[in-house]
Amino acid sequence: MHHQDATVETVTAAVLRDGYAVIEGVLDADNVRRKRQELRPLLDETDEGANSFLGYRTRRVFALAAKVRCFDDALLHPLVLGVLDQVLEHYQLCVATAIEIGPGESAQTLHADDGVYPLPTAAGPLTINTMWAIDDFTAANGATRLVPGSLGQHEKRTVDSQPVRIAEMPAGSVLIYLGSLWHGGGANHTDRPRLGVVLEYVVSWLRPQENLGLTYPPALVKGLSERLQELLGYNLYPPFLGYVDGKHPAELLRGFTDPPT
Ligand SMILES: O=C(O)CCC(=O)C(=O)O
Structure with missing residues (x-):
């Protein structure tokens, strides 16, 4: 949906029903350009991942909120916080990481972010993730893959046999998804990297995945x-x-x- 048509109610309903929503046109082109420029030197000094989950051709700048202020507007975006108020009620930042999937990267294994917490599904929604597209996200360059409706499923085997949707979206869009939705980064078959920024939030009665409090x-x-x-x-x-x-x-x-x- 386009930002102009998106309300807290419509986005919350989509997130709770399908596990995700894509909202286009949230950041304008200038804003995206500034964010990209500010991330570039940090990405350039960052090594690629050391395992297949992190991606041998993928760079990640962790602890982003301690390093740059240019994502504060995204972090505090009223539409996102409105959805979080409805679904998580009381929450804080959990992960703040730039992810640049490089040419030749293969698809990341599907996973659910909530899986890091040893809690039953009945504990309710624990995290919500936002993936901000800084480059256009396409099927060819590694747009996030997700399994619609795969909420609270525990067997990867079962999830792997379900249809995958590719979250194609222009730069400046945001993909909002529940921590119990199965998803993963896509393969990059192009000759240019795909940059996105993950800002994940967790209920404030759980420890954030990134030990963020120690980073600022x-x-x-x-x-x-x-x-x-x-x-x-x-x-x-x-x-x-x-x-x-x-x-x-x-x-x-x-x-x-x-x-x-
Ligand atoms: O880069 C992406 O599109 C998703 C990455 C992801 O899900 C992760 O690293 O946990």
Whole structure:
């Protein structure tokens, strides 16, 4: 669907029914260009993956929220947060990673992101992922593959025999999907890389997959908006899960002064 037609209600309904939604035209061309430019030097100094899951021809810049601010608008996008409010209610950032699938990469094995948490499906939705297309995502260059409706299925064997959809989308689009949806990066048969950025969110009563809190010092977080601070982990899940030294994590920031240099 196009951004102009997408509402929190329609996107939430699609995500809960099919496990995903693709929304086009969320970021304009200038915005996408700036993001690409800012990521380039980080990607250039990053090695390709060391196993087939990470991809021997794929570069990943992890801990993105500690390294660049140019994705804060995506991280805080009102449509995305509106869907998260409906589905996860209380959440924080779980993964923030740029993924550049290089020419010659083969398809990543299908998986469900929630699989990292040893919890039964009945625990409800645990994570929601957003994949922001910085390049056009095409069937040829490694657009994300997904299995519509494959929510909460545990047997990869069963999932592998179901029809796969390729999330083709122009740069500036976002693919929103539930952590229980089976998906994976596609093979890149072109001679150019495919860049996307994953911003995944997790209910704030679970540990984020990336140990993000250790990647940004309080001095960095202190200068950010309150909502962003909450998403970066400076929050409490009611009534008190996640306190720091007996206090709300925001208190830590209020009392924080830069150490002498
Ligand atoms: O790059 C993609 O399209 C998806 C990557 C993914 O699902 C992962 O690395 O867990």
